Amino acid sequence: MLKFFLSWLKPVLGVLILIALLQVTGLMSSVSFYAQSALLKTGARNANAETLKEPETFDFNFTLRTSKGERVPFEKYKGKVIFLNLWATWCGPCRAEMPTIQSLYETVDTSAVKFVILSIDRDVDEPKVGKFINQFNYTFPVYRPSGSLTQQLDIDYIPTTFIINKEGRLLPKKLAGRILIHRGSRNSCYRSPSKIS
Numbered sequence: 001m002l003k004f005f006l007s008w009l010k011p012v013l014g015v016l017i018l019i020a021l022l023q024v025t026g027l028m029s030s031v032s033f034y035a036q037s038a039l040l041k042t043g044a045r046n047a048n049a050e051t052l053k054e055p056e057t058f059d060f061n062f063t064l065r066t067s068k069g070e071r072v073p074f075e076k077y078k079g080k081v082i083f084l085n086l087w088a089t090w091c092g093p094c095r096a097e098m099p100t101i102q103s104l105y106e107t108v109d110t111s112a113v114k115f116v117i118l119s120i121d122r123d124v125d126e127p128k129v130g131k132f133i134n135q136f137n138y139t140f141p142v143y144r145p146s147g148s149l150t151q152q153l154d155i156d157y158i159p160t161t162f163i164i165n166k167e168g169r170l171l172p173k174k175l176a177g178r179i180l181i182h183r184g185s186r187n188s189c190y191r192s193p194s195k196i197s
Helices: 002-025 028-042 092-107 123-135
Strands: 049-051 063-065 071-073 081-087 113-119 142-145 160-164 178-182
Touching: 081 092, 092 113, 123 142
Parallel strands: 081 113, 113 142
Antiparallel strands: 049 178, 063 071, 063 142, 081 160
8 A cells, every 4th residue: 555655656746846846947937838839839729709798998097117117108099909918927828829919010000000018027027028028039019017007907817918999999809700809718827916016
């Protein structure tokens, strides 16, 4: 009985030690990133989309901060189509979708559609945001919240993407005639208060 227990315990301890090492070294998010990327590329995992019954008015009452520390009132984008994505460097699914967002950014007329890629990393992790963006040569504009966000952006899971039309309505993309919005799901990253500044 003891031999059976020890033979079962060794692999479990090995896995726990590996997870602890990945967590301590900060490599866990990279492992998650590559695993999520592989799943998305194979089609084994697709982004969830939520059906909206009625387009709702978006609340523009918050401020963004650029990587240079400049404050940008979100109201500046009123009257424009906005692609708003909430993400974090510690979120594997967020990191996995960044190449697709970059590709979209490169193909869309950015004078017609404003991209707001909003990092919700903690303030102390702000250097990680810049390092991640530079490491992969992303050219889309990345912002951080300057103060609190509105109730609509108080979401449980990331990544989450909102599309806001020129009239200031939350109009998600259409797929097969249905109005959809991409929100994080249980398979995404849970945005706990401890992860946010």
